[in-house]
Amino acid sequence: MSSVRSRDVAAVAPSFLVWTGFFFAPILYLFVVSFWSVRQYKLVTDASFDNYLLAAGEYRHAIVFTLALAALVGVVTTVFAFAMAYMIRFYAGRFGNVLLFIALTTLFGGYLVKIYAWKGLLGSTGIINQALLAAGLISEPISWLLYSPFAVVITLVHFLLPYALLPINAALRGVDDAPIEAARDLGAPPSRILIDVILPQCERGILTAFALAFFVSAGDYVTPQLVGGTDTFMIGNFIQSQFVNRMNAPVGAALAFATLLMTLLVVALLSLLYRRILKACAT
Amino acid sequence: MLSASEHTPLLRLTGISKSFGTQVALHPLDLSVARGDFVALLGPSGCGKTTLLRVIGGFLRSDQGRVEINGADVTDLGPEQRPTNMVFQGYGLFPHMTVRENVAYGLKIARVPAEKRNQAVGEILEMMHISGLSDRLPRALSGGQQQRVALARALVMKPSVLLLDEPLAALDLQLRKSMQIELRNLHREIGGTFICVTHDQGEAIGLANRVAVMNAGRIVQEGTPEDIYQRPSNAFVAGFVGESNILSLTRQSGSCRLADNIIPSSGPDGTVAMMIRPDDISLVEVKPAAEISLYGQLTDAVFMGDHVKLIVAAETGDTLTVHRSRQEWQSDPLESGKRVFASWSRDACHILEQS
Amino acid sequence: MTLRAACWLTFGILSAAFLVAPLALVVAFSFGENPHATLPFGNPTLQWYRELFAGDDFLAALQNSAIVTSCVGLLSAVLGTAAAFGFTALDRKLSRLGAQLISLPVMLPPLVLALALATAFSATRIPLGLGTVIPSHLIFTQPFVILIIYARLTAFDRSLIDSARDLGASSLQIFFTITLPLIAPSLIGATLLSMAISLDDFVITFFTIGGGMTLPTLIWGMLRTHLDPTINALGTLVLVLTLGLSVIAFKLTRYKG
Ligand SMILES: Nc1ncnc2c1ncn2[C@@H]1O[C@H](COP(=O)(O)OP(=O)(O)O)[C@@H](O)[C@H]1O
Ligand SMILES: [Mg+2]
Numbered sequence: 001m002s003s004v005r006s007r008d009v010a011a012v013a014p015s016f017l018v019w020t021g022f023f024f025a026p027i028l029y030l031f032v033v034s035f036w037s038v039r040q041y042k043l044v045t046d047a048s049f050d051n052y053l054l055a056a057g058e059y060r061h062a063i064v065f066t067l068a069l070a071a072l073v074g075v076v077t078t079v080f081a082f083a084m085a086y087m088i089r090f091y092a093g094r095f096g097n098v099l100l101f102i103a104l105t106t107l108f109g110g111y112l113v114k115i116y117a118w119k120g121l122l123g124s125t126g127i128i129n130q131a132l133l134a135a136g137l138i139s140e141p142i143s144w145l146l147y148s149p150f151a152v153v154i155t156l157v158h159f160l161l162p163y164a165l166l167p168i169n170a171a172l173r174g175v176d177d178a179p180i181e182a183a184r185d186l187g188a189p190p191s192r193i194l195i196d197v198i199l200p201q202c203e204r205g206i207l208t209a210f211a212l213a214f215f216v217s218a219g220d221y222v223t224p225q226l227v228g229g230t231d232t233f234m235i236g237n238f239i240q241s242q243f244v245n246r247m248n249a250p251v252g253a254a255l256a257f258a259t260l261l262m263t264l265l266v267v268a269l270l271s272l273l274y275r276r277i278l279k280a281c282a283t
Numbered sequence: 284m285l286s287a288s289e290h291t292p293l294l295r296l297t298g299i300s301k302s303f304g305t306q307v308a309l310h311p312l313d314l315s316v317a318r319g320d321f322v323a324l325l326g327p328s329g330c331g332k333t334t335l336l337r338v339i340g341g342f343l344r345s346d347q348g349r350v351e352i353n354g355a356d357v358t359d360l361g362p363e364q365r366p367t368n369m370v371f372q373g374y375g376l377f378p379h380m381t382v383r384e385n386v387a388y389g390l391k392i393a394r395v396p397a398e399k400r401n402q403a404v405g406e407i408l409e410m411m412h413i414s415g416l417s418d419r420l421p422r423a424l425s426g427g428q429q430q431r432v433a434l435a436r437a438l439v440m441k442p443s444v445l446l447l448d449e450p451l452a453a454l455d456l457q458l459r460k461s462m463q464i465e466l467r468n469l470h471r472e473i474g475g476t477f478i479c480v481t482h483d484q485g486e487a488i489g490l491a492n493r494v495a496v497m498n499a500g501r502i503v504q505e506g507t508p509e510d511i512y513q514r515p516s517n518a519f520v521a522g523f524v525g526e527s528n529i530l531s532l533t534r535q536s537g538s539c540r541l542a543d544n545i546i547p548s549s550g551p552d553g554t555v556a557m558m559i560r561p562d563d564i565s566l567v568e569v570k571p572a573a574e575i576s577l578y579g580q581l582t583d584a585v586f587m588g589d590h591v592k593l594i595v596a597a598e599t600g601d602t603l604t605v606h607r608s609r610q611e612w613q614s615d616p617l618e619s620g621k622r623v624f625a626s627w628s629r630d631a632c633h634i635l636e637q638s
Numbered sequence: 639m640t641l642r643a644a645c646w647l648t649f650g651i652l653s654a655a656f657l658v659a660p661l662a663l664v665v666a667f668s669f670g671e672n673p674h675a676t677l678p679f680g681n682p683t684l685q686w687y688r689e690l691f692a693g694d695d696f697l698a699a700l701q702n703s704a705i706v707t708s709c710v711g712l713l714s715a716v717l718g719t720a721a722a723f724g725f726t727a728l729d730r731k732l733s734r735l736g737a738q739l740i741s742l743p744v745m746l747p748p749l750v751l752a753l754a755l756a757t758a759f760s761a762t763r764i765p766l767g768l769g770t771v772i773p774s775h776l777i778f779t780q781p782f783v784i785l786i787i788y789a790r791l792t793a794f795d796r797s798l799i800d801s802a803r804d805l806g807a808s809s810l811q812i813f814f815t816i817t818l819p820l821i822a823p824s825l826i827g828a829t830l831l832s833m834a835i836s837l838d839d840f841v842i843t844f845f846t847i848g849g850g851m852t853l854p855t856l857i858w859g860m861l862r863t864h865l866d867p868t869i870n871a872l873g874t875l876v877l878v879l880t881l882g883l884s885v886i887a888f889k890l891t892r893y894k895g
Pocket of ligand 2: 332333449
């Protein structure tokens with residue numbers, strides 16, 4: 001028996017070695033570094049909470065702004081994805097498979113391409129403004145389409161929609177017809193069926209979708225940098241510039257962990273409140 | 284030498300037991316199977332039939348006891364080293380191999396030369412009437428055809444013992460019936476030793492020449508199908524094999540009382556059970572002298588197709604089930620509610636110890 | 639069709655357009671003479687592709703991407719398959735915990751991971767290059783292989799293994815004649831998926847590659863400097879490669895959402 005076990009342990013060992021060496025140890029090290037400081041471009045190993053105080057002070061607005069924007073992206077993406085999944089489950093027929101196929105194929109490819117595609121679409125000479133002008137709906141290009149929080153939100157929603165669609169779709173597919181039909185039979189309108197029967201059964205899928213979208217947008221810096229303009233600085237941009245421009249890894253690390261903690265808290269809170277929110281909606 | 288191997292059973296299990304954690308699947312049990320036997324392991328779901336079969340096949344190692352095949356101790360050998368082959372519950376056909384490749388697999392592993400292999404495979408496919416399917420994949424076969432392939436794949440190895448785990452359970456009633464007959468014929472034709480697990484008593488009786496009834500990890504009775512049906516050794520077997528009426532009585536100093544009948548029965552005082560098959564009971568208007576009888580009322584008659592099932596509520600509070608053939612019933616029907624004597628001969632009933 | 643159904647269908651079509659249109663436009667621009675991202679596309683041309691392929695940067699980036707992607711694919715396949723087999727044999731609770739731990743890198747924002755890696759490499763004075771990019775990619779590609787193969791193995795019909803043993807096959811023979819052929823589609827699919835993910839990665843690569851370039855970091859460079867119309871050709875190429883790998887992967891693993 002013991003020989004079987006050691007063989008199985010040996011099988012998982014290489015993966016865990018890579019995991020330990022290139023994930024666990026570096027993250028742990030970064031966490032330790034977040035308590036250190038930098039002097040003359042050199043790490044100084046004097047442990048203190050200064051960096052975290054900085055995060056809670058000077059960077060508080062950036063963190064709050066990032067969390068708010070990420071939450072907005074999370075909510076929009078989740079609602080959008082739910083509507084799509086709902087359509088696929090109840091109205092689409094074969095077209096639903098096409099939608100799912102699109103979502104799946106665009107899931108793992110073209111991260112940068114998607115972002116710069118929006119840059120092209122939203123610009124003052126971009127296709128959207130071109131089309132609106134041509135249609136006579138506007139007389140001069142809308143300038144806030146690009147280099148604005150709006151651009152960041154729409155780009156992130158586009159990027160994250162497939163990620164959110166899959167867990168919600170899986171959850172909705174797991175909802176049986178029988179209870180839905182029973183509710184209809186008892187006279188419930190679609191809105192009540194949604195709140196009383198469907199949403200409670202999709203809790204995990206919905207929370208997963210939101211958490212994914214929320215986490216990714218809170219940690220993203222490429223999107224705000226490319227389409228956010230100068231006043232849409234998210235915390236990722238600060239973290240990135242602490243590392244790259246100011247060579248201050250400790251402050252960057254502290255900002256990263258502080259943001260991570262906050263996002264985890266938000267998601268935990270939301271999963272605690274999910275049932276209650278539904279109940280409030282129901283009454 | 285020859286006489287020795289004729290007298291040692293082909294398969295002998297001694298003191299086999301098996302537990303999964305705290306769950307006892309098999310209590311220590313013995314079983315001998317003679318060469319050429321078709322043995323059915325019969326019992327309700329979860330009684331340990333598959334476990335026992337897997338111990339015989341070498342897929343599970345028993346906690347205690349010995350497995351001998353042909354007089355050789357195979358307890359420590361894996362399935363790849365035992366002269367047994369198994370037809371699995373879901374057939375276990377390799378989905379990426381054609382019928383022919385499935386059947387040839389074991390011979391290939393044993394490095395049987397291609398020519399001999401092809402011949403053996405061709406013969407067995409012929410015998411199982413699936414030659415026409417040899418290039419199909421399992422998923423393009425019906426349940427019955429898959430069953431044949433699984434049988435062919437095991438039989439081509441010429442096993443000393445062929446093990447079958449609920450071989451017919453996945454087939455529909457019609458197919459099950461015809462496969463039963465075919466399985467019997469196959470056994471007669473090739474003369475091997477088969478051990479078949481089933482929870483269907485009709486199947487066990489129809490297939491096997493020996494039946495081992497199992498309950499809760501024990502073999503509770505072993506014998507010919509007639510033995511099992513006509514002389515069940517306890518109330519469980521009586522209840523499980525065929526339909527039966529089981530009446531609870533008290534035995535006191537060598538005799539039992541049932542209403543005004545006295546039935547002699549030796550054994551310790553206490554509660555015992557009396558078993559009567561529904562077709563051994565007749566309903567009459569005059570109390571017969573030499574027979575055992577209960578007075579009661581006919582409460583229901585249910586047409587069952589080939590027979591009619593009558594329900595009699597006896598004075599004693601017992602409910603009896605009685606079978607009448609369709610012809611008999613049509614020539615002499617009884618009205619519901621009629622008062623009758625349900626009677627049977629002493630030979631037709633058995634006193635069973637409660638167990 | 640009811641009005642309600644018609645509305646939902648319209649919504650569905652619009653969302654499909656929302657998902658696809660931006661990418662389709664990049665592809666369309668890459669084949670049009672118009673150098674600006676505006677309509678009309680202009681006459682069809684392969685000019686941008688010719689220019690792209692003529693650049694040294696592109697060829698170097700392509701080569702690096704090819705090396706990284708194939709190494710990551712191969713290593714993910716080998717490590718991930720071994721780990722999945724281990725997990726299948728190990729205690730259920732233990733393997734569940736293991737799978738969760740090993741999937742953590744996928745949950746973390748790439749930026750955090752990238753910074754952790756960059757900081758650790760600089761602290762240990764490991765020189766940056768493709769040698770640091772490959773293991774860095776491995777930690778977020780191997781979970782996909784492990785999860786896909788693990789799922790395939792747990793759905794594996796045990797009676798096939800039993801059948802093969804019953805017919806005399808050894809463990810090694812069972813692996814090569816039964817297990818491997820049956821998991822091959824999943825294995826190839828998982829490998830291609832890990833290649834797509836690796837090929838598309840920008841953030842981790844950017845922080846762990848040092849001086850070199852891969853296709854995504856080349857895109858980044860072009861975005862930062864000038865609006866070069868060859869970027870559409872490059873973007874199209876990356877899209878075709880990553881989405882193509884994904885499509886084949888999902889077909890093979892028969893994953894349907
Ligand atoms: N691998 C196992 N682990 C734990 N319990 C098992 C295992 N296999 C069988 N059992 C238990 O042993 C008992 C007998 O099972 P089995 O032999 O499959 O019954 P049968 O084939 O008669 O339906 C059952 O209670 C079952 O739950
Ligand atoms: Mg069983």
